[in-house]
Amino acid sequence: MATKEFPLVPEDVTPVNTQHRKICTALPAPESVPLLERLRAIEPRSMGGQPPILWDHGTGEYMCDAYGNQWLDFSSGVLVTSSGHGRPEICEAITNMAKKGMYYAYAFPTEIRAQLIEEIQGYLPEPLKRIFLLTTGSEATECCIKLARTKGMEIGGKKKSVLITFTNAFHGRTMGSQFAGGIPGLKTWMGDLDPRFVNVPFPDGYRQEDVSFKVFEDALAAQGIKPEQVCGVMTETFQGCNATLMPATYAQELRRWCDKNQALLIFDEVQAGFGRAGKAFGFQHLGVVPDLAACGKGISGGTPLSAVVGTEELMCMYGPGEMTSTHSANAIAAAGALANLQVIKKEGLIEHAAKLESVLKEGAASIASASKGRIGTHDAVGLVCSLQCRPGSTGTDPDSDLAWNVVYNCYKRGLLLFAPVGVGGGAVKICPPLVITEDALREGLSVLEEVFKELV
Numbered sequence: 372m373a374t375k376e377f378p379l380v381p382e383d384v385t386p387v388n389t390q391h392r393k394i395c396t397a398l399p400a401p402e403s404v405p406l407l408e409r410l411r412a413i414e415p416r417s418m419g420g421q422p423p424i425l426w427d428h429g430t431g432e433y434m435c436d437a438y439g440n441q442w443l444d445f446s447s448g449v450l451v452t453s454s455g456h457g458r459p460e461i462c463e464a465i466t467n468m469a470k471k472g473m474y475y476a477y478a479f480p481t482e483i484r485a486q487l488i489e490e491i492q493g494y495l496p497e498p499l500k501r502i503f504l505l506t507t508g509s510e511a512t513e514c515c516i517k518l519a520r521t522k523g524m525e526i527g528g529k530k531k532s533v534l535i536t537f538t539n540a541f542h543g544r545t546m547g548s549q550f551a552g553g554i555p556g557l558k559t560w561m562g563d564l565d566p567r568f569v570n571v572p573f574p575d576g577y578r579q580e581d582v583s584f585k586v587f588e589d590a591l592a593a594q595g596i597k598p599e600q601v602c603g604v605m606t607e608t609f610q611g612c613n614a615t616l617m618p619a620t621y622a623q624e625l626r627r628w629c630d631k632n633q634a635l636l637i638f639d640e641v642q643a644g645f646g647r648a649g650k651a652f653g654f655q656h657l658g659v660v661p662d663l664a665a666c667g668k669g670i671s672g673g674t675p676l677s678a679v680v681g682t683e684e685l686m687c688m689y690g691p692g693e694m695t696s697t698h699s700a701n702a703i704a705a706a707g708a709l710a711n712l713q714v715i716k717k718e719g720l721i722e723h724a725a726k727l728e729s730v731l732k733e734g735a736a737s738i739a740s741a742s743k744g745r746i747g748t749h750d751a752v753g754l755v756c757s758l759q760c761r762p763g764s765t766g767t768d769p770d771s772d773l774a775w776n777v778v779y780n781c782y783k784r785g786l787l788l789f790a791p792v793g794v795g796g797g798a799v800k801i802c803p804p805l806v807i808t809e810d811a812l813r814e815g816l817s818v819l820e821e822v823f824k825e826l827v
């Protein structure tokens with residue numbers, strides 16, 4: 372979402388030396404600038420949106436450059452490194468797989484694929500049973516779209532192929548996932564939109580104040596969509612811009628509506644899944660189980676791996692060879708993902724994220740009150756929080772400049788956040804590795820509070 376580039380001219384900043392953060396050079400570190408400039412010269416501009424730190428090595432909740440600076444990481448990259456940076460277990464699993472001479476297998480069977488899907492299966496509530504490993508979150512949501520349409524058309528022919536998704540939703544950057552998404556600015560490049568992707572308001576209580584399920588039905592009626600045309604409804608459990616869970620009553624009514632109308636319920640758990648929301652899946656907060664879920668990011672802790680999990684019936688609609696991908700279950704990616712899931716279990720990281728939720732909520736509330744009304748809404752679940760900036764003390768218009776300056780000033784103090792996201796680039800997201808200690812979390816939150824105080 373960020374459209375601004377961080378400057379590459381080194382600036383003298385106040386040195387920082389605490390238990391969790393160390394800044395001892397000008398920023399960006401002068402020695403890193405030639406390489407940062409080379410990246411800017413050769414890559415598309417779109418790759419230049421993050422704070423200019425030349426990532427060199429990391430451990431746990433810290434990321435370091437090669438020049439003596441250490442940032443406390445509130446990004447997890449982009450909600451990926453759940454079991455922390457530089458986990459020896461993940462490094463070892465990847466290395467052992469490579470040493471064995473096994474770095475690629477397409478859909479030929481491997482033991483690591485079997486081990487990983489059995490580990491994932493251990494997390495699945497009934498009736499979710501089967502696991503299809505892929506590479507990216509977008510690939511997983513695309514697969515869900517395909518399965519929903521396939522099932523819908525099996526039931527009702529071509530007219531049952533409308534997928535309902537939500538305003539401001541993000542499901543990835545490929546074409547199908549962007550048709551499904553709910554951020555208008557991301558769709559302009561597609562020209563004409565596909566009328567079989569229909570958005571309804573997400574019940575976040577902020578941009579959409581009325582969170583009753585009636586809004587869903589009214590929005591369909593207003594767009595001329597009949598329930599029998601709908602093959603599925605896909606939603607995040609909380610949206611990337613807000614960290615506000617869909618209300619459980621809404622989700623339960625949605626589940627009933629889908630059952631009644633023979634439509635699939637699909638949760639995009641790419642961001643929420645595997646502990647980020649303080650439960651294995653975000654939908655476990657809502658008292659419902661979907662027919663399909665797309666997983667990614669924290670499932671692997673860093674290697675490129677995603678998954679679709681689904682019911683027996685849906686996952687067996689396609690025959691042998693009809694639903695594969697060149698890098699599905701890449702052996703090295705799968706080895707890393709299995710090690711990540713084992714660390715999550717062994718160290719109780721899901722429970723840890725749930726326990727730290729209150730600290731994060733408390734910190735966000737304190738930052739919001741220090742912001743003099745410039746944070747319009749703040750919410751947290753597990754170890755993910757969103758602070759949505761606005762220009763004045765009322766309304767929901769995003770303030771991307773304030774959000775960007777917050778990220779920039781935190782970077783200069785040794786606190787790492789990714790560039791603002793969400794509606795109009797107004798959301799500052801807090802999403803540290805799940806291994807973060809309470810002390811480190813509190814320190815990072817206090818840095819954010821100081822920065823907000825200075826900027827408003």
Ligand SMILES: Cc1ncc(COP(=O)(O)O)c(C=O)c1O
Nearest residue numbers: 507508509541542543641642667
């Ligand atoms: C909810 C959600 N779905 C899908 C995606 C797409 O995942 P990927 O970038 O791995 O394709 C993302 C990525 O940010 C996401 O947050």
